[in-house]
Amino acid sequence: MKRRTLLATAALALGMTVGGGAFAAGMDHVKACFVYVGPIGDGGYTYQHNQGRLDLEKALGDKVETAYQESVPEGADAERVLTQMALGGCNIIFTTSFGYMDATNAVAKKFPDVKFEHATGFKRESPNVSTYNARFYEGRVVQGTIAGMMTKSNKIGYIGSYPIPEVLRGLNAYYLAAKKVNPDVELSVIWAYTWFDPAKEADAAKAMIEQGVDVIAQHTDSTAPLAEAAKTPGVIGFGQASDMAAYKPSPRVTSTIDNWGPYYIKRVQALLDGTYEQTDSWEGIASGEVEIGEITDALPPEVKAAAEAARDAIADGSRHAFTGPINKQDGTAWLADGQTPPDGDLLGMNFYVEGIKGDIPQ
Amino acid sequence: MDFMGITPSVLIASLMVASVPIMLAAIGELVVEKAGVLNLGVEGMMIMGAICGFVTAVGTGSPLLGFLGGAAGGAALSVIFALLTQVFLTNQVATGLALTLFGLGLSSLIGQDYVGIKPPATGAIPFGPLRDIPFFGKVFFSHDWMVYASVAIIALVWAGLKFTRAGLILRAVGEGHDAAHALGYKVIRIRVLAILFGGAMAGLGGAYISLVRVPQWTDGITSGAGWIALAIVVFASWKPWRVLIGSYLFGGITVLQLNLQAAGARIPVEYLSMSPYLMTIIVLVIMSSGKGRASLNAPASLGQNFHASR
Amino acid sequence: MLRLEKRPTPSRFWSWGTPVLAVALTMIAGGMLFALLGKDPFLAIKTIFWDPLFGEFAWYLRGQLLVKAGPLALIAVGLSLGFRAGIWNIGAEGQYIMGAVFGAAVGLAVYPTESRLIFPVMILAGAFGGWVWAMIPAILKTRFNTNEILVSLMLVYVAETILSKAATGFLRNPEGHGFPGSRSFSNYPAAHNPEIFAGTGMHWGVVAAFIAVIFCYVLLQRHIVGFQIKLAGQAPRAARFAGVDPNRLVVLCLGLSGALAGLAGVFEVSGPAGQISIDFSSGYGFTAIIVAFLGRLNPLGILLASLVMALTYVGGEGASTDLGLPKAAIQAFQGMLLFFLLGADLLSNYRIRFTLIGKETR
Known part of the structure; x- marks a missing residue:
């Protein structure tokens, strides 16, 4: 541990000279x-x-x-x-x-x-x-609402990257929101095992479309799935991480934007003001960190209204992405009627909710 | 006629599209290797082609010019390889790897202002009623023109290598550069031309990714396609038509794997995603251990530099 | 008219002179690139080449050069043996990954037992993992005459899949809230590979690299196997007549390079990297191929080459943070350096002659 003290001393000395401390x-x-x-x-x-x-x-x-x-x-x-x-x-x-x-x-x-x-x-x-x-999963509620209302085949898709809690949260929220407005909806999942491989993502979207999926959500980062969706009339998708505005008004009917600016400004401002404190921040649509991109007019008015209502309900706290009763895939109870999960459950989510077919790769 | 919820004609049609980039890059590399040069920089040349093609297509609004720009970009990068290995006699393996490193960096620098732009669309050829033929219509008549062009290039390379004098000379250079030199052929010049062709084809393949497959530009867009192309050349045991088969097999397994998932088949995903590579190894073993001894088909001077001492 | 004439033996002057020349040329070409990007070329070059060695924070960065150079040298020196014999192991990256997975699996299997034996056994398991992975192409080559370049390269992709499986599945930290990644070795003293002398960056992997360099040097200079390797590379037919068994050589060279790559992997995972994660593979196996050639397949040369390579990484990071140079510019700069180093080699192997009669054509 000698190196640590050495470094700490050096840093301290440095901190003095640049006016830190x-x-x-x-x-x-x-x-x-x-x-x-x-x-x-x-x-x-x-x-x-x-x-x-x-x-x-x-x-x-x-x-x-x-x-x-x-x-x-x-x-x-x-x-x-x-x-x-x-x-x-x-x-x-x-x-x-x-x-x-x-x-x-x-x-x-x-x-x-x-x-x-x-x-x-x-x-x-x-x-x-x-x-x-x-709380990116909050954006999935808006997407799921649109998916459930817009699908004609009752097959909606989700391109997952890796089967980790972050992705499973989004996937489950998407499915639950879709099922809420359309009980017949079925979810088709593809695990791409990559965060970013445009060609593979395009192939995944294509495979879904060929299976009759007509609404595709993605948890990978490229616009390839949207470009693929654009080739088939009637198939829609969503912008992921960034707005992906090039594919407006359709197939990109809305988007979930990672908007880190407000948080960065808040923290640095606090440092300038001397009010900085250690925090564990997990904000969502309400504080603007999760931004819902323009919901385009490619959607019928009632769908657009429902999507906006879902967004606003989450923003004002009247709706939670996971509101009981919700069972896990194997039928065991997770949330009782009206109950919402503690953050710990969300952080460690490692299951599909009831109704999703297939297994999570283990 | 479905198999586990997958329609074969649809599957074949999509694997044909999926394999265009690797097929183009592989057929280019085949010519390079036939001339006795091993260029491991395919990935770098592909991504240069992807960005140069993208920039040209966005700038001019024409996908055709875009593909030409992509080919030019790939060929331009291969000039460095040609210069180093043929004039400065550097080791081909190391130079090729360095070329990939350089190409990835340079493409990203060029592409800085092109993130998030949509290129002009390359449409499917209107075959009219032919498209409606059951099965064959979907498989053969539903693609953009590059799909057909890539098959035509395979045919041209095959015919060129087999029937023309230039092809004969190229093979002679690859089989034994000293003998070819003694016969009065300009070994270096022929190899440089082969390398340029390889670069242009890799560039074309890269442009297909950024203009058709994905259509967009992002850093690292080729994500390893160049390495697969290298594998296919050996898999094909340096025969042009086998490049076609190899590319379809590779493209096919990836597409099949994703289709099976989408169809809800209960398959272990992660093992399927390694299956193309395992398949290649198995096929390689079968081919190289059989009577044909595919490895004997490798150009005899592959990877060796030539220097005329007299 | 310029003409090249092969030197009977490489020039002693130029074999030391070319790297200097190449670095100088790279500085000029790279400086032009940086100037094109609107940065001060002199400052950029100084940041890359001078600061890590003699700059303000050199006391920290010099050690980091060792951290970065260690695995490169360890892998490259193993590869160089095969390359000399004309055996092309391009898949060191895969062997590096498998070494890490094997070693980590052994260490984590006995967690949290404390015993002095654990770390040595992990190291052996790592070397074994790399060796096994290299034995696949070796056996296929000797039994079926399958091309080892291709098989070893394909196995890199297979290894990467196994790695992501390990990180999200069988080696995942059971207390990690479902996030991908294994337990951290820095919190498990018996399996940790710490710095031997605090602040120097020197960990057991660096020591192993030095030992491997010396071992290979002695092998090549003094041992019959070294002679056979050199002979097989320079004159395969003569080697056969001299009683060199090519199959034995293939097994030996691939096995040795695989084991060394595996060692690099296990030292890295238990030390600097600290855990198995999806992105554990960072291209060391491929970069080491370049390092092997930069070092002219000579153990001592490889040691120097790995340090130069490490310098461009560490210095490049500095240039990127301090001057805002894009990472891509650093990559292109590294590419240039390699081109010049490889190209300048011509001078040590060939003599340039000026001839007046331009009859000589080739």
Whole structure:
């Protein structure tokens, strides 16, 4: 553990010279740094985080200076990049992928004066680590409502990346919302085992369309499924992570946008004001982190109205994506009538809800 | 006529489209390897083709010019490989890998302003009533023109290698560059031309991904297609028509795997997604252990550099 | 008229001179690229090549060079043996992954037992995993004459699927709330591969790399097997007459390179990477091929080449964060460096002659 103290001392010395160490009293100027898992040109997940960074620059002007590093592999590389950033005078570092969890916590221990913000994780091992996430599954309710009303074949599809809680939450929410408006709906699931492989995603969408699926939701990041849907009249889909506005008004009838800007601005502003505290943030549509993109007029008025109603009901808290009674796929009870799940259940979700066919790959 | 909920004609039609990029890249690499050069930079050339084709198509509004631009982009990158391996006599394996690294970086730099744009559409050829023939209409007459062009290119390469003098010389260079040199053939020049052809074909394949398959530009859009193309060349034991079969097999398994999932078949997904690779290995073993000894079909000078000492 | 004449033995002067020349040329070409992107070329070059070695934070980054160079050298030195003998193992990435999966599986199977034996057994399991994965192409090559380039390459994809299966399935952390990824080795002392001397970046994998370099050097210079390898590469027919069994050589070279790649994998997973995750594979196996050639298939050369490669990674990260250079520019820059290094090799193997009569054509 000698290296840790060595580093901590060095960081402390450095912190003195750049004028850190005065967090509680607020700051005149903040250097905010971002670590991205993909290239900023991926048009999806990382692209949206970078948009959030640009929003931050725009909002706070010369009070903030930003730096970023793209395509950082998880593991040793992440730890080095984080250390380099902390040494280089970053006051707050946003690590934007789940896989940076251990690296973030390890580096944070060595630099107690630097704030770390880890996206989508759950470990906060030292007081300078906060976590943040967005309730993307709330957007799936809007999509599911549209899917249930719009499908003519009663077959709707979901292209999953990996069978992990984040994806299963979205998938279950999508199905439940669709079933609520259309009890006959059937869900077809394809696990692509990739976050990003445009050709494979296109093939997956194509396979679904050939099976008669006419509404496709995706949990992978490229616009390929939408482009595929565009080739067949009557098939619709949704923008994922970014707005994917190029496919408006149809097949992209609405979108779930990762809007990180408000959170980034809030946190850096707090640092400037001296009101910064460790948090575990998990916001959704209400606070604007999950933004529902324009619901286009390609939908019939009553569907559009229902989708907007679903969005607004979630925003004002009158509806929850998971409201009992809900059983798990095997028929065991999960939520009683009217009950909503604790966040712990949502975070660790590893099952299909009742009615979805097939098995989760184990 | 369904099998586990999958319509065969639909499956075949979609695998034909899915395999165009790898088929084009593989047939280009086949010519390169026939000339005795091993270019492992296919992935890099494909992605250069993808971005150059995309930029050209968006700029001009014409998919045709886009494909030409893609071919030009792939060929331009292959010039570096040709220069290094043929003039500077560098190791082909290492140079090819470096080419992929460079191509991935450069394509991303060029593509920075092209994220989120939709390219002009490449439509299907209107075959009219032919499309309505049961089974065959869907399989043969429902595609865009590049699908037919790619098969035509296979036929041309096959005929060119087999029946023309240029093809004979190319094979001679690949089988034994010293003998070819002694016969007065310009080994280096022929190899450079083969490399350029390979680059152009890889570029064309890449452009098909960014203009038709996916249609969009994002970093790393080819996601490994170039490596598959390399595999198909060996799988095909350097025979053009087998490239066609190999590409359809590869494209087919991926498409089948996704179709089975969509149809709700209870199959272990993760094992199916490794099946194309395992299949290739098995087929390779069968082919190379049989009487034909496919590996003997490899160009004798493959991967060796040529330097005329006198 | 310029003419090339093969040197009987590589030039001693140029074999040291070419890397310097190549680096100089890369700086010029790369500087032009950076200037085109609107960055200060001198600052960028300094950040990449100077700062990690002698800059403000060199005390930290020098160690990180070892962390990055260790696995590269370990894999490359194994590969170089096969490459010298004309045996092309392109699938070191797969062997690296399997080494990590095997090693991690052994360590996690006995969690949380504390015993001094666990780490050594894990290391053996890792080497075994890599060896097994390399034995597949080796046996297919010797029994069925199947092309080893292709088989080893295909097995990379198979290994990647197994890796994602491990991260989401059989090695997943049971206390990880269903998130993908295994338990962290940094919290499991008996299986952890820590820094041996704090702050130096030196972990057991780096030590293993040094040992492997020395071992291969001795093997090639002093041992009959080394002689056979060289002979088989330079004159396969002569080797046969000299009683070299090509099959034995294939099994030996593939096995050794696989075991070393597996070692690199298990040291990485138990040390710097810290856990099995979906994105554990980071291309070391492919980069090592380039490193092997940059080092001219010579063990000592490989050691240097791996450090140069590591420098461009670590320095590139700095340039990316501090100067906002896109990661893609760094990739293109690395590509250039490799082109120049490979191209400049011509000078050490050939002599350039100027002839007045232009009759010589080829």
